Amino acid sequence: MAGLELLSDQGYRLDGRKATELRKVQARMGVFAQADGSAYLEQGNTKALAVVYGPHEMRGSRSRTLHDRAVINCQYSMATFSTAERKRRPHGDRKSTEMSLHLKQTFEAAVMTQLYPRSQIDIYVKILQSDGGNYSVCVNAATLAVIDAGIPMRDYVCACTVGFVDETPLADLCFAEESGGVSSLALALLPRGGQIALLQMDARLHQDHLETLIEAAMTACKGVSKVLDEVVRQHLQERSVLSGE
Amino acid sequence: MLKSKTFVKKTRSGGVMKIVREHYLRDDIWCGSEACTECKHESTVLQKDACIESNLCSYPHYLVPDTNVVLHQIDILEDPVIRNVIILQTVLQEVRHRSAPIYKRLKDIIHEKEKHVYTFTNEHHKETFIEREPGESANDRNDRAIRVAAKWYSQHLKASEAEADGLKVVLLTNDQGNKQKAEESGLLVYKCEEYIKSLIANPELVDRLALSNDEKNEITSSKVLFPEHLPLSRIQAGIKSGTFLQGTLRASRDNYLEATVFVQREQDDGTEVLIQGLQNLNRAVHQDVVAVQLLPRNQWVAPSSVVLQDEGPAKDDGVEDEDEENVLKTSAAESARKLTGKVVGIIKRNWRPFCGMLNVSHIKESTRHLFTPADRRIPRIRIETRQASSLVGQRIMVAIDGWPKDSRYPNGHFVRSLGGAGEKDTEQEVLLLEHDVPHQAFSQAVLSFLPKMPWSITPEDMVKREDLRSLTVCSVDPPGCTDIDDALHCRELENGNLEVGVHIADVSHFIRSGNALDKEAANRGTTVYLCGKRIDMVPELLSSNLCSLRSNVDRLAFSCIWEMNHKAEILKTRFTKSVINSKASLTYAEAQMRIDDTNNNDDITVSLRGLNKLAKILKRQRIAKGALTLSSLEVRFHMDSETHDPIDLQTKELMETNSMVEEFMLLANISVAQKIHDEFPECALLRKHPAPPPSNYDILLKAAKSKDVEIHTDSAKALADSLDVAKVDGFPYFNTLLRILATRCMMQAVYFCSGMDSDFHHYGLASPIYTHFTSPIRRYADIIVHRLLAVAIGADSTYADLTDKHKQSALCNNLNYRHKMSQYAQRASVAFHTQLFFKSRGVLNEEGFVLFVRKNAIIVLIPKFGLEGTVFFDSKDKAAPNIAFDEEGPTLKVEHHTFHIFDKVKVTISLDDSNIQHQKIRMALTEPVIAGVSVAIPDAEPQAKKPKLDR
């Protein structure tokens, strides 16, 4: 039998969303007291925890020190229990190394590193449950954690994975969609200026469709930024109420 | 953007994995009814006054069919009478899962505006979604979901002001349990049969009802005729372990008790398994995907060369078949025995509606009748109808519903009538349907992509084109050709070389990728030429006007231009989009006359002579390389201009100019093939012709040997050479006959995508690479090749599917299928017109040659008509003569005369219309005279023509 029907004629996706709708996003900031900044974010069934330390003095080899800005150190990992098939995930396998690198590049574009020369900022992200769009969820969680740590950024970095099915771009893919043979693209955006921090795509897509797809990804990222903004404001309100008392 | 949605986790266990998926429930899914004022829908599908005249439901109502009703009664749902139907998402998904063809038909219904069919996404609706309860089966849950949704609808319509209109929802189900539960919850529910029978205004719908399970038992005896089919799970396990083999069943056209299944096996490329006898066939129908179990070696049999048809009056269940089966069980030489098996289960049925005729039951009041499909590979089908008397003599369509194990025939139902049998229009319709040729008029959506008239060439069109209007281009085609897709020119250059141009209609300029016009053309794949009728691949405006390279008008073309020396060696090749203005549209005969007329020295004629000279050299070179010149007799009918009845028949005659045009078309195709393959090594659409396996030549070798002629088949070249020297004194036609036989040994040439195959060789043309470029008006493959070439030379832009080798491969499969079917349809059309011709001619006595020898018959070719016919030696109405068949010859000894291949015989030819569905040309022997077998030379009614009563 043919695979799953990713988009029905009525315009509904497998899980009942319309093409441009995001999954439900829920987030909390400041979940760990001992870290400088932390956040927990759920985007549908993909759940990630981000923790930020720094900025602090360079640790380990001093040779990596940059004299005009801070070094960003990212580490990505997946919990053993994060997927349906439980397997041991050794640290530093090829996939996580690549993902760490992508996160690093994303945040180098967003964090105002020149404010902290000769120092280091650590961002640790762990996927607790994986259901598609891991990179995007990590970026979104890490953004909140960085904000929680009080490190200045040019703007929120928001990321979203989009796919292309039946000439229609689908926003915020879940795992079933990602594995259903969709050409997917991950994009991290600084929404206010519209600058792209990172764009990653390893599937085949015809050039003619690229623009539509990027367009859809940017719209989706802006949607995410609205939600994140709300979370931050809510968090600040709670905090100020607490400190006001 | 993000609406507040409650969400429920949906757990799905498959294997050992537990998969958790999100499932969003929404409150913005509308009911789609015109009468509803609550929903905020922008457009509605379901009508306010949904009236069907029914004596069960006197009020306006919407129908909600459950999955099984859709699966089994799709013919009913397709009927225009049935409107205002709600298809639930649950049903749609189940149908999609269970039957792809019905799913497609259902979708077509949904898209038809006049049908007012609405799809309700109940699985994502806040109020109609239900979770599976512990202990509940998936089927039961779905049934419940359907009931819940139907309930929601009836309450929803009641709550909104729809009640004033008395709108109600009627659930259709054939499941007793489901019906009962629905009634308990206060729903209006009927069985499909009940409901359809209540439609007083449309009694004919009842015939289209498929027979459901409980009715099957009454029509057949309780005698079990067939072994049980194994369940799918056991079949799968069996295939895995190697006890069963999987393949598609191909029933034999000549023998209804025989079929072959082509199976893929790991150890070889695949092999054919023979299935013989009704029991072993076990209710498998032609084209079904079946599981086969091999029989022990001592039960293997040889394919029977008996021609056996399930004909004559309707027999009662399986009584008389036994003696027919015995005919098969003649002992065969050990070596001739083939892998033999039996069908143990059906993996996938491939039933479609079949064309055919009704054999009305002997019992006057009976409503059950046997239906005989036109396709001999399909078994007869038992149907139930009340209008049998009006269907007599009509061609009708019937669909199979099922084949219970206690029934000799499958059960089916009437779909529609096509018209009177034997009428030309009906027969044409039948042969188009039977060969799956899309032949409906082009839809509005397709026509909307045609250029607006009056059309003219704009400056934008000229940007990437060369203006070649000044060249002396002309076209050479058969008489009466209106879709001219090629034109030629040849001129001498200043440096003494020759410039030769092949100009092909630029169809891809008009048909842009991806639009409805393109999709329609891609689906049709080819124009189908029947006698006196052409079924176009593209609308007439393009095929006969804008793309046709007629004389003295400006036309867009795609040109392939060579610089050649006088030895026909190509020095330079270039391709360009162009504008041409043909100076003359000639027929082959006209062109030939110009070339031969030495007094004529105008530009066109000089150009033609140059082309002709080069073509001869090219042909010589090609043949030297080993290209085959094979032979098949093609006949042409002279049609009466008013009645379109054939009045004369002649074999096509070939002139030098035919081969002149062909030579340059071949050259253009080869040049283009190289170019697109260089540019797109992964996704060039090419055409190949595989070398036949050596065993294919057996019959040719045996036949030649019988005349002491040796044929070499090690290579195309050897074959061509040995065919050239094969001559028998006093038998001038021998060589042609050999070539006809050789043609039968060949494989089909096929389209393929270069990235998916490594063997590009074209055996028949002896070319390492080949494609089709020269007929884009009538072949879709050429359009793709044009697009590839246009991208390669930078004249047009590319698009995604063009360079996707998997999509292209899928396209090739469709094109190959359509081409094959169009050839069959063409042959069938010729056969039908041959019959019409002989009908008007009465009985003829003609000379012919034995082409094949079978166990109980010889197949005779009449060169005068290009007609092949079978002379049977064992007819049922008289005592069989003494027949001895020798496979080695092969020869057939009838009484004291032995028939060999190529023997010259005389036969009478007449039309046997005793079976109106299979009118056939009947041949009977007049020479050699064999007592009791041959017939008298006709002036009296020949014996063989004695009509047999069919009903």
Ligand SMILES: [Zn+2]
């Ligand atoms: Zn409503």
